[in-house]
Amino acid sequence: MRNVAWRWGGGSVAILVAIIVFIVPFAFIVFTAGKTQAEASFLEFTWPTEWVFFDNIVTVLENRDFLLIRAFVNSTILTVAAVSIMVVLGAMVGYVLQRRKSRWNPLVNGLVLAGLIIPPAVVPTIWVLQGLGLFKTLVGLIAVHVAFGLSFCILLFRAFVATIPRELDEAAIIDGAGPVKLFFRVIFPLLKSVIVTVIVVQAVTVFNDFAFALYFLPGDENATVQLTTFNYRAQSVSAFNLLFADVLLITIPPLIMYIVFQRQIVAGMTSGAVKG
Amino acid sequence: MTTATATGRTSTSPGTIVPSEPVKRRRMKSSYPTWFFIPAGVFYVVLFLIPTIASFYFSLTRWTLFDVEFIGFDNFVRFFQEPQLVQGFVNTFIYAFLTSGLKVVLGLLLGVFLSSQIIGRGFLRATVFFPVLVSTIGVGILFQVLMDPFGGPINEVLATVGIPGPGWLTDPSLALVSVALVDVWKGVGLATLIYIAGMVAIPHEYFEAAKVDGAGAWNNFRHITLPLLRPATVTVVLLSLIGGLRSFDLIWTMTGGGPGFTSDVLASVVYKQYQAGFFGLSTAGNVVLFVVVAAIIFPLSWWLNRKGDEQ
Numbered sequence: 001m002r003n004v005a006w007r008w009g010g011g012s013v014a015i016l017v018a019i020i021v022f023i024v025p026f027a028f029i030v031f032t033a034g035k036t037q038a039e040a041s042f043l044e045f046t047w048p049t050e051w052v053f054f055d056n057i058v059t060v061l062e063n064r065d066f067l068l069i070r071a072f073v074n075s076t077i078l079t080v081a082a083v084s085i086m087v088v089l090g091a092m093v094g095y096v097l098q099r100r101k102s103r104w105n106p107l108v109n110g111l112v113l114a115g116l117i118i119p120p121a122v123v124p125t126i127w128v129l130q131g132l133g134l135f136k137t138l139v140g141l142i143a144v145h146v147a148f149g150l151s152f153c154i155l156l157f158r159a160f161v162a163t164i165p166r167e168l169d170e171a172a173i174i175d176g177a178g179p180v181k182l183f184f185r186v187i188f189p190l191l192k193s194v195i196v197t198v199i200v201v202q203a204v205t206v207f208n209d210f211a212f213a214l215y216f217l218p219g220d221e222n223a224t225v226q227l228t229t230f231n232y233r234a235q236s237v238s239a240f241n242l243l244f245a246d247v248l249l250i251t252i253p254p255l256i257m258y259i260v261f262q263r264q265i266v267a268g269m270t271s272g273a274v275k276g
Numbered sequence: 277m278t279t280a281t282a283t284g285r286t287s288t289s290p291g292t293i294v295p296s297e298p299v300k301r302r303r304m305k306s307s308y309p310t311w312f313f314i315p316a317g318v319f320y321v322v323l324f325l326i327p328t329i330a331s332f333y334f335s336l337t338r339w340t341l342f343d344v345e346f347i348g349f350d351n352f353v354r355f356f357q358e359p360q361l362v363q364g365f366v367n368t369f370i371y372a373f374l375t376s377g378l379k380v381v382l383g384l385l386l387g388v389f390l391s392s393q394i395i396g397r398g399f400l401r402a403t404v405f406f407p408v409l410v411s412t413i414g415v416g417i418l419f420q421v422l423m424d425p426f427g428g429p430i431n432e433v434l435a436t437v438g439i440p441g442p443g444w445l446t447d448p449s450l451a452l453v454s455v456a457l458v459d460v461w462k463g464v465g466l467a468t469l470i471y472i473a474g475m476v477a478i479p480h481e482y483f484e485a486a487k488v489d490g491a492g493a494w495n496n497f498r499h500i501t502l503p504l505l506r507p508a509t510v511t512v513v514l515l516s517l518i519g520g521l522r523s524f525d526l527i528w529t530m531t532g533g534g535p536g537f538t539s540d541v542l543a544s545v546v547y548k549q550y551q552a553g554f555f556g557l558s559t560a561g562n563v564v565l566f567v568v569v570a571a572i573i574f575p576l577s578w579w580l581n582r583k584g585d586e587q
Contacts, residue, residue, distance in 0.1 A: 010389075089319070095308070102310060117570070118566060127327070146319045150320060183312070208409075233417070258409050266405070266469060
């Protein structure tokens with residue numbers, strides 16, 4: 001019948017198209033990363049005649065005095081630090097914003113929206129960072145990521161806190177919990193599921209960031225992973241095998257995140273930025 | 277819950293009666309202290325608010341590493357006189373509206389399709405979505421190679437079926453569009469996902485009722501799916517426009533604004549002027565971008581949300 005034809009026919013055609021449009025480009029990365037430099041320069045979508053995949057990976061990792069490994073360390077510190085700060089501070093704001101109706105709320109809500117929409121003023125930000133002595137430091141870059149990531153976190157936390165019954169707060173207050181204890185001991189643990197969502201989405205965002213690192217943390221000695229690709233593009237002899245080995249390596253962490261946390265990512269990406 | 281709050285002096289949450297506080301303090305503060313805003317506020321004010329406000333001043337200056345000189349609106353005059361800067365301005369709109377439009381249309385079709393009963397649905401959803409999470413730089417490099425006019429795989433494939441492939445990124449009239457298409461390739465998964473979430477929210481009874489009334493697939497789509505997906509569409513439009521107007525990473529990776537300055541957008545102009553040491557001009561570009569984004573997004577979101585409420 002028609003439904004069966006649709007189910008199998010439509011599905012099969014779609015799978016075929018999806019493989020060509022989305023999977024083949026990624027297979028191209030893997031194949032090219034496995035080729036010798038000479039073979040890779042043909043830019044062909046072919047199975048490598050000689051697999052030198054691991055040699056290429058090792059070369060990329062060792063290149064320029066282990067630059068990529070240092071970059072991975074930097075990116076890891078950056079991601080962990082920025083996301084942790086964002087989560088705690090964002091949850092504090094989202095919680096009070098939802099629970100307490102104060103005259104500050106419209107202002108805070110407006111600022112949160114502005115943070116989502118308005119593009120960063122880059123050179124003045126550099127000026128501020130320089131004034132604080134944080135320009136070209138990892139700490140400075142972490143702070144910038146926190147400032148720009150907070151809005152998204154606050155929106156998610158505010159929406160989730162609304163689902164936690166107030167009776168819980170009241171019970172804790174009656175038991176003598178002060179505001180700090182109430183939040184960190186009672187509310188924060190209850191936010192677990194949305195915290196996972198925020199962590200995963202923001203970790204991918206921070207890890208994949210390119211523009212902020214380019215502006216606020218230029219230079220090789222503390223490069224983040226996204227900037228390492230420039231080493232292979234600037235070279236006169238284009239080593240596509242190494243370039244793609246590098247691309248593959250920096251692509252893997254977000255993909256692992258996706259495979260493990262698919263549900264949370266989907267939830268965060270569809271719900272988070274929806275409502276103003 | 278609305279009236280009692282105006283004073284702000286009331287101790288715990290209003291609207292509920294908490295008999296008597298067992299803990300005795302002289303001035304019982306709210307259990308939801310406003311100072312919780314402060315730590316986040318410090319980051320926000322220092323690194324977002326101050327630079328944004330300062331940008332309005334610095335955009336009126338000739339600003340180098342060494343000194344700042346007030347020059348009035350010269351930067352803006354220059355911005356709209358130099359052809360390459362004007363091109364960047366115009367391209368920003370082309371890029372944003374092209375990517376946004378395509379993401380809405382393709383995302384809607386894919387979202388509806390991937391909500392129907394087909395085999396491999398989970399696989400398809402995952403496949404469409406995963407480029408969203410991949411590094412933009414990685415995608416840019418990949419497609420730069422795939423779109424290579426000499427021996428790049430895309431043109432090789434086109435050649436086998438007898439179509440001479442264009443110079444995707446080297447043809448001045450095509451470069452911006454090519455990058456926009458890659459942007460859609462990378463971002464359509466998010467739009468699709470939002471539409472799928474919207475589809476899930478549509479009660480199944482509507483379709484059953486329509487079936488009783490003898491509505492066909494097209495009528496279902498036109499009169500049930502489309503109107504009820506409106507919130508999803510609003511989200512996709514706003515998100516993709518915000519992203520599109522601010523877009524930098526992909527363009528910078530794939531073309532660097534070239535050939536010439538034919539694929540420059542405001543964000544890449546800002547970076548180029550910064551690199552060249554024209555901090556004032558760069559900041560003026562930032563202010564123009566700010567105004568463009570604000571002038572499009574705020575009225576649009578107000579209008580879209582208002583129309584939604586009326587229905």
